[in-house]
Amino acid sequence: MKNLSETFLPALKNELKKQVARLNEAHTAEYHEMISYHMGWVGEGAGAKASGKQIRPFLLLLAVSANGGEWQNALPAAAAIELIHNFSLLHDDIQDNAETRRGRPTVWKKWGVAQAINAGDGIFILANLAMGNLEEKYPAKIVLDAERTLQETCLSLTRGQHLDIAYETRADIEIGDYWQMVAGKTAALLSTATELGALLGGANEKLRFTYREFGHYLGLAFQVQDDLLGIWGNEAETGKSVSSDLLEGKKSLPVLYGLEKGGEFAKRWQEGATAKGTLTEDEIPEMARLLEVEGARLETQRQADQMTELALHALRTANPQGEAGDVLFELTERLLGRAA
């Protein structure tokens, strides 16, 4: 895995910088700076950690290669996927009122909400322009197909985001609502990363769909795993406070299972929500314990396992080739906490 990521990721970074350089003009130097800062390239705390893990473009390039395609040709699409991920994070930070991202002040915190909205819009447009560059290496019809797939994904992302914001103030969220939201917010971009990789690697329609399924279930498994870690995770590993999801009142999957059961957890959650707005920090360990006793942890773990199985099944069906194929299996197992 090390070798391929050491080949792909520096090339991706070059491509990203080339795409963002469209804004590098005298009159808009500060605009270019905001985006370069958000990408983790400049400013205080710049560096690998500030750039994030770049899993989506890495998956895309691996899928190209595992289908026998030239990964270099697909770099503009990999850059576009990463730019779209960053566009959604930038707007998400404003929407969530989040003051830090990857350990650094967010763009809105540094430059204000108005400029941050605009910088997010700009990153999205840069992604669209990057997609157009695929025309240098692929037939126009393939480029249009890839673009349509990506834009439909973006629409799903905003659907998920809409639901996520709406759910914050709605009391009646059910498990079906959860899957709708997560399919948009987390799975859509991952499924498109693997699907576009297959398409640009030369896969046929059926294989392309299998790669899409792989990314979709990988996204769902990853999100459910993240929900478990958000309540019972190890703070040192996740970088989050162990009980932060409960403290924030986040309607994650274990909470929804707990609410569905209508036991002691549900009773106290609703009291907390109605009486004081949220739970207090000293109530959290007991609430986490109740969730576990009432079976919500186990049920969530079962969902995570099932989604992981579905992801691995799709990947086995896709039968990715060569070193990139091996790395796809390794990466999936590492992301889903199954690595040795």
Add this chain to the structure above:
Amino acid sequence: MKNLSETFLPALKNELKKQVARLNEAHTAEYHEMISYHMGWVGEGAGAKASGKQIRPFLLLLAVSANGGEWQNALPAAAAIELIHNFSLLHDDIQDNAETRRGRPTVWKKWGVAQAINAGDGIFILANLAMGNLEEKYPAKIVLDAERTLQETCLSLTRGQHLDIAYETRADIEIGDYWQMVAGKTAALLSTATELGALLGGANEKLRFTYREFGHYLGLAFQVQDDLLGIWGNEAETGKSVSSDLLEGKKSLPVLYGLEKGGEFAKRWQEGATAKGTLTEDEIPEMARLLEVEGARLETQRQADQMTELALHALRTANPQGEAGDVLFELTERLLGRAA
């Protein structure tokens, strides 16, 4: 003119509704509603006035027809241009903290900033998906060309928006800065409307560029005209308070001329800006008078005339044909206040 607008605009509305209907699903009904509200189709005050004048898509369809193309084929591009205009207005309203748009509460005012940012993102994505639909009627290479032109325009729009926000707090804005900002904020989308119309109407490279120039100067002339009306306009005609631009401290072209002259206007403006933050309402008539006495009104009018001449010159060079050609001249003269 009446006949063509009565043919084109209802067809445009159908196309817009078809494009926005992608979001019309049970789970995202409210998301669909926000966008339909912003487009002026539903909610309190819905109707023609709430939908705006739709000048950009009308220009696009006229340019298709004036080049001998089938305007119906270009409807997805016309819808995309109008959606992008509306996306930029929606985000602009958040950025400007504007509580009303076309006489109705803005989306952020009704649904909050988080949902409004997301709704704006959604409208932009719907525009991109609309562009992809051009493939039903045009060769893939033409579609990619049109898409690239539009995305570059969107990047210019955000450049202009970036400058506009930055200028609010910068004291050292000069006339060159003004043109940079206006080229992005106002002229970019108009020049792309006319350019795409020529491209999709079958114009050659040179003619396409002439149409682009026409739209560009039309946009600049329109903006300078708007700046004049913002200080010396008739309130009943413009719907704005006559002196609202001065009261808001907007660095419009007459103000920049006044500041450049460094006379009494500049002195009082700077005192107002430093001492109390802004001018008060009773100071406005005297400030407007000073601007006029010091020649800023005349100089701005000269710029408006020059840009109008350049727009009309480009349009004459483009030599648009048929009824659509006549309407292009009429519309230009009406927009620039030259109608009989």
